[in-house]
Amino acid sequence: MLSCQRLLQERIISLLQSCKTIKHLRQVQSQVTANGFSRSEHIVQKVIVACGLLKETECARKLFDEIPVPSVSCWNTMFKCHYLNAEHREVIILFCLMRSFDIVPNGYSFPVVLKSCIKINALREGKELHCLVTKSGFASNSFVGTTLVELYSNRNLIEAAYKIFCEMPERNVVAWTVMINGYISCHDIIAARRLFDLAPEHDVVMSNTMILGYFEVGDMIRARELFDKMSRKDLMSWNTVLNGYANNGDVEACEALFEKMPEKNIFSWNGLIGGYAHNGRFPQVLTTFNRMLAENKVKPNEATLVMVLSACARLGALVLGKWVHIQAKANGYSGNCRVGNALIDMYAKSGAMESAIDVFRSMKRKDLISWNTMICGLATHGHGADALNMFSEMKNAGEKPDSITFIGILSGCAHMGFVEDGFSYLKSMIDDYSIEPQIEHYGCIVDLLARAGLLAQAVDFIVKMPKEADAVMWATLLASCRVYKNVEFAELALEKLVEFDPKNPTNYVMLSNVYGDIGRWKDLARLKVATRDTGFRKLPGCSLIEVNDVVSEFYSLDERHPDKEQIYESLKGLTMLSRLYGNIPEGDTDID
DNA sequence: CTAGGGTTAG
Numbered sequence: 001m002l003s004c005q006r007l008l009q010e011r012i013i014s015l016l017q018s019c020k021t022i023k024h025l026r027q028v029q030s031q032v033t034a035n036g037f038s039r040s041e042h043i044v045q046k047v048i049v050a051c052g053l054l055k056e057t058e059c060a061r062k063l064f065d066e067i068p069v070p071s072v073s074c075w076n077t078m079f080k081c082h083y084l085n086a087e088h089r090e091v092i093i094l095f096c097l098m099r100s101f102d103i104v105p106n107g108y109s110f111p112v113v114l115k116s117c118i119k120i121n122a123l124r125e126g127k128e129l130h131c132l133v134t135k136s137g138f139a140s141n142s143f144v145g146t147t148l149v150e151l152y153s154n155r156n157l158i159e160a161a162y163k164i165f166c167e168m169p170e171r172n173v174v175a176w177t178v179m180i181n182g183y184i185s186c187h188d189i190i191a192a193r194r195l196f197d198l199a200p201e202h203d204v205v206m207s208n209t210m211i212l213g214y215f216e217v218g219d220m221i222r223a224r225e226l227f228d229k230m231s232r233k234d235l236m237s238w239n240t241v242l243n244g245y246a247n248n249g250d251v252e253a254c255e256a257l258f259e260k261m262p263e264k265n266i267f268s269w270n271g272l273i274g275g276y277a278h279n280g281r282f283p284q285v286l287t288t289f290n291r292m293l294a295e296n297k298v299k300p301n302e303a304t305l306v307m308v309l310s311a312c313a314r315l316g317a318l319v320l321g322k323w324v325h326i327q328a329k330a331n332g333y334s335g336n337c338r339v340g341n342a343l344i345d346m347y348a349k350s351g352a353m354e355s356a357i358d359v360f361r362s363m364k365r366k367d368l369i370s371w372n373t374m375i376c377g378l379a380t381h382g383h384g385a386d387a388l389n390m391f392s393e394m395k396n397a398g399e400k401p402d403s404i405t406f407i408g409i410l411s412g413c414a415h416m417g418f419v420e421d422g423f424s425y426l427k428s429m430i431d432d433y434s435i436e437p438q439i440e441h442y443g444c445i446v447d448l449l450a451r452a453g454l455l456a457q458a459v460d461f462i463v464k465m466p467k468e469a470d471a472v473m474w475a476t477l478l479a480s481c482r483v484y485k486n487v488e489f490a491e492l493a494l495e496k497l498v499e500f501d502p503k504n505p506t507n508y509v510m511l512s513n514v515y516g517d518i519g520r521w522k523d524l525a526r527l528k529v530a531t532r533d534t535g536f537r538k539l540p541g542c543s544l545i546e547v548n549d550v551v552s553e554f555y556s557l558d559e560r561h562p563d564k565e566q567i568y569e570s571l572k573g574l575t576m577l578s579r580l581y582g583n584i585p586e587g588d589t590d591i592d
Numbered sequence: 593c594t595a596g597g598g599t600t601a602g
Contacts, residue, residue, distance in 0.1 A: 237597095370602085
């Protein structure tokens with residue numbers, strides 16, 4: 001009879017562990033009650049963890065509250081439950097509650113609560129826990145000690161971390177790895193390697209940690225050396241090296257490694273895609289995504305979709321972007337916030353503002369980036385007024401703007417010619433939100449003044465602002481000088497631009513356009529000579545255009561492209577449309 | 593009931 005009961009208990013526990021939905025869990029829960037297990041602490045703990053895994057912390061808490069006198073292990077289970085759902089404040093509050101009941105924490109309590117402190121940077125609480133650990137004699141527990149090492153090294157308190165590490169009575173491979181990782185996050189790769197060589201035991205996690213450390217300081221040689229020497233590599237080892245090459249700009253090494261990999265998971269594919277994305281190879285991002293779908297072994301995840309959409313955005317590939325949108329829906333990412341943000345950006349950058357707004361409106365969960373993407377998208381595509389309206393909507397929704405939000409707002413004002421509003425938003429940014437203006441914000445103000453034709457005020461602003469002007473700012477001014485045919489400030493801007501980049505012929509072309517516009521042909525000729533002296537020719541203008549769902553590069557006066565007829569037909573159509581809307585394109589006065 | 597390792601967008 002007793003063994004029968006035991007068997008039933010085991011059966012229920014395995015059922016609880018296999019619960020995939022809350023509905024399923026409810027069914028198993030009724031089994032628990034029907035078989036008289038609702039007062040078994042052991043079983044109730046398993047139910048609580050199952051709730052936690054299904055993100056149902058409220059249910060878990062209810063069950064916990066029904067336990068008459070919860071033991072330490074019950075409390076620990078509840079900590080874990082909140083920890084699993086990233087409710088770190090809740091973990092700490094619950095721990096204090098437990099202490100107020102005079103329940104003594106054990107060696108299982110400290111690691112979880114400390115981890116929560118690490119996650120939310122609660123160093124003060126972490127230090128208090130450290131005191132408690134020492135007082136209650138858990139300093140010798142290797143799980144507790146390791147987590148304390150992690151706590152201090154996470155806040156760059158490497159000496160404190162090392163002291164705890166040294167005082168640990170026994171240091172296993174996990175403790176060594178955490179300590180090595182601590183030195184790596186302090187950028188002390190030498191100390192990290194010294195510990196690595198000193199460690200009595202090496203395993204695959206420790207080696208991967210060390211390899212990642214080398215890549216983070218850009219030492220690809222030592223990273224690769226260590227990787228080649230590893231006797232047992234796991235998939236993560238390969239992915240670490242793949243990502244290392246990707247982040248250090250070696251696309252070729254990244255490609256070569258990818259082809260050599262014995263197996264690939266989603267991180268491998270994302271590594272290669274990220275390698276292309278970080279190094280501006282956007283067309284390859286798209287072909288790799290296609291290849292991944294064709295091989296059909298792993299499904300794209302959130303990161304894949306975000307990177308691919310961002311590549312579409314950079315290419316202005318609307319048709320492809322729409323197709324990725326369909327892929328995202330098909331893979332269950334319609335409600336995903338980050339994917340939503342990438343979709344907004346893709347649609348906005350491709351000029352499909354209605355679609356961008358549709359996606360934005362359909363998002364149940366929006367974050368700061370969603371608002372910023374929408375506001376900046378509107379502002380830079382001629383919808384400055386909508387951008388400003390979106391900003392008030394954002395404030396009403398209780399979202400706090402950051403410095404990027406204000407770049408959108410200020411550039412919106414610049415495009416609309418709202419000079420006074422621009423200045424009052426700048427003031428609000430400083431006074432109401434305590435955001436210190438960056439060079440980009442000042443750049444927006446210069447643009448704001450210059451576009452409004454207030455060139456003297458723009459130059460005066462540049463002189464008086466607290467930051468040193470950058471090349472972007474002078475180029476902005478130069479562009480407006482052409483519009484308003486102001487030679488004086490154009491010459492000043494060129495002079496400054498040449499200091500930044502003496503070899504860039506584009507700047508000379510800009511000024512020569514000003515001379516040409518107002519008929520100062522002698523100055524134009526003098527400038528031609530100066531340009532030639534730089535020894536550089538202006539590269540032909542290059543554009544990206546989507547033809548039959550393929551993004552192609554083509555240069556100005558390009559005759560080589562197989563689809564050139566179609567491209568020029570589309571351009572004719574575009575020119576006609578833009579004339580219709582009152583925009584009269586002019587032929588540029590080019591040098592040579 | 594506990595501790596160490598990855599990608600993504602403005």
